[in-house]
Amino acid sequence: MTLLADVLSTVFERRYRPFGLKGAETRPMDDMANELVGSSGETSGLALAERILSRFETMSDDEKLGFFRHLANAMNIDAEAVRSALEAYEQTPSKNSYRAFMAASEPRRQELIRRLNGLPGATGALVRMRADLLRLGRGEPELEALDLDFRHLFASWFNRGFLVLRPINWESPAHILEKIIAYEAVHAIDSWNDLRRRLEPRDRRCFAFFHPAMPDEPLIFVEVALTKGTPGSIQALLAEDRDTVQPEDTDTAVFYSISNCQTGLASISFGNFLIKQVASDLASEMGNLKTFVTLSPIPGLGPWAAGQGLDLPSDDPKQMRALAAHYLINAKREDDLPDDPVARFHLGNGATVHAVHADADTSDKGRAQSGGAMVNYLYDLGKVAQNHEAFVTTRKVVASSEVKSAANAANTGQAKER
Missing domain, CATH: 3.40.630.150 (Malonyl-CoA decarboxylase, catalytic domain)
Known part of the structure; x- marks a missing residue:
């Protein structure tokens, strides 16, 4: 093992901790997901991420499927917004027009997954979440498209480095x-x-x-x-x-x-x-x-x-x-x-x-x-x-x-x- 890998392992192991639901949470998962993507406070965001992940692991397959369908549809890209942003970039290539295109072409569900992963110990929970998605979403085009977002992020998080x-x-x-x-x-x-x-x-x-x-x-x-x-x-x-x-x-x-x-x-x-x-x-x-x-x-x-x-x-x-x-x-x-x-x-x-x-x-x-x-x-x-x-x-x-x-x-x- 290289010295760098050893240091990385030590650092991450120190911040790793299992998470667990603190107190009852009765709001719909869809509402909690929408709130997390729109939140700006770090502490409140981590608390909300913990509640979402804890709740997900106790849900039935039907409930998980409903949550995945919300991510696949309500948190998908806006095709018209993507077309408009691309047209603006083609007409006037610039830092701002490219930033606008990038923002429009990335579905909100990717930001949700990133924010969930900000919670210590969450990476393993998201891997288990994707296992459920692969199991439940087979043959459903919208859910198979959602899986590409998980794959895109995991390919970066689990790269060889x-x-x-x-x-x-x-x-x-x-x-x-x-x-x-x-x-x-x-x-x-x-x-x-x-x-x-x-x-x-x-x-x-x-x-x-x-x-x-x-x-x-x-x-x-x-x-x-x-x-x-x-x-x-x-x-x-x-x-x-x-x-x-x-x-x-x-x-x-x-x-x-x-x-x-x-x-x-x-x-x-x-x-x-x-x-x-x-x-x-x-x-x-x-x-x-x-x-x-x-x-x-x-x-x-x-x-x-x-x-x-x-x-x-x-x-x-x-x-x-x-x-x-x-x-x-x-x-x-x-x-x-x-x-x-x-x-x-x-x-x-x-x-x-x-x-x-x-x-x-x-x-x-x-x-x-x-x-x-x-x-x-x-x-x-x-x-x-x-x-x-x-x-x-x-x-x-x-x-x-x-x-x-x-x-x-x-x-x-x-x-x-x-």
């Missing part, structure tokens, strides 16, 4: 460890002993991003295994009876699980920073580490194969590897991006499709989603920037010659998927 990278180990506070168990989204942690096996051995690492305004809430975390060579089985990697490898005898860092923790921060990207930061830090710490790879699921393979009328050949490892390779390289969405969401994430980070494995995840979940196949994405720190540029500009899927050969051998009877 404010994120603090912290190691998680068996000595970390219990309330943090409990959240690692709860938030693990790839390979479930089924007991404290299971968690201990992932954190305590010398050849295991875990890192998480935190935000100073939410010091007790990991935003995203990655679990890392230090190994000799590139693994091709998650069960072997996590086996209870596996032999611990001394860190100095390893040559590979394997990112085998990455989990987003906050539903309310969906579409706010952290993972691309996290993996590359951890890889860079480990490379600096341990000169013996030469290879940085993932051992990743292929969650889109099963649904894609079913849509193509194909059976997953899980009893034929060679064909399983070929089909998985073909899918990762050739199956595309309408926008020409890879069909698989995990592939989109890692390729967008500048990784390479390095190797495909059959019988790599023999759990019920692994069999169901991909016939047990998994994939290694390689993070070559000297090439990730170049690969990233190729992917975002030309949609190029960078893959090893081994994976390309396997894809060419796939017997799908299909042309390139689009």
Whole structure:
């Protein structure tokens, strides 16, 4: 952790405090929101923000939906005012006409969210509020537009400069460890002993991003295994009876699980920073580490194969590897991006499709989603920037010659998927 990040964390943790409703409040939430946006007193504004956030967390879904609809409609932009301000700016570009256009084009609900966030401890409450909005507003255009305001503000509040990278180990506070168990989204942690096996051995690492305004809430975390060579089985990697490898005898860092923790921060990207930061830090710490790879699921393979009328050949490892390779390289969405969401994430980070494995995840979940196949994405720190540029500009899927050969051998009877 850098000195600046440590200072920021300390400062924010000192100002953080849970908020709670002080006294009864019977006014409609809509009226309180309107008053907060129009208030000029700092103390009265903070008190009102506290009452709004406290009330919101006790509301029913129907009441929350009504509040969101008020923000989406009554606190939206005035289209005619925006047109007039833009016309004035076009006719006479100046500081004043541009300021008027900016004021007209920003909905009042953005200022409401900012003022709510002025309350110590409010950032986490607003993240939870957005989680409710995503859950309740799906399919309602006005509420989906409202979510863009949350995303716009969160993208600034949670930018990389404010994120603090912290190691998680068996000595970390219990309330943090409990959240690692709860938030693990790839390979479930089924007991404290299971968690201990992932954190305590010398050849295991875990890192998480935190935000100073939410010091007790990991935003995203990655679990890392230090190994000799590139693994091709998650069960072997996590086996209870596996032999611990001394860190100095390893040559590979394997990112085998990455989990987003906050539903309310969906579409706010952290993972691309996290993996590359951890890889860079480990490379600096341990000169013996030469290879940085993932051992990743292929969650889109099963649904894609079913849509193509194909059976997953899980009893034929060679064909399983070929089909998985073909899918990762050739199956595309309408926008020409890879069909698989995990592939989109890692390729967008500048990784390479390095190797495909059959019988790599023999759990019920692994069999169901991909016939047990998994994939290694390689993070070559000297090439990730170049690969990233190729992917975002030309949609190029960078893959090893081994994976390309396997894809060419796939017997799908299909042309390139689009």
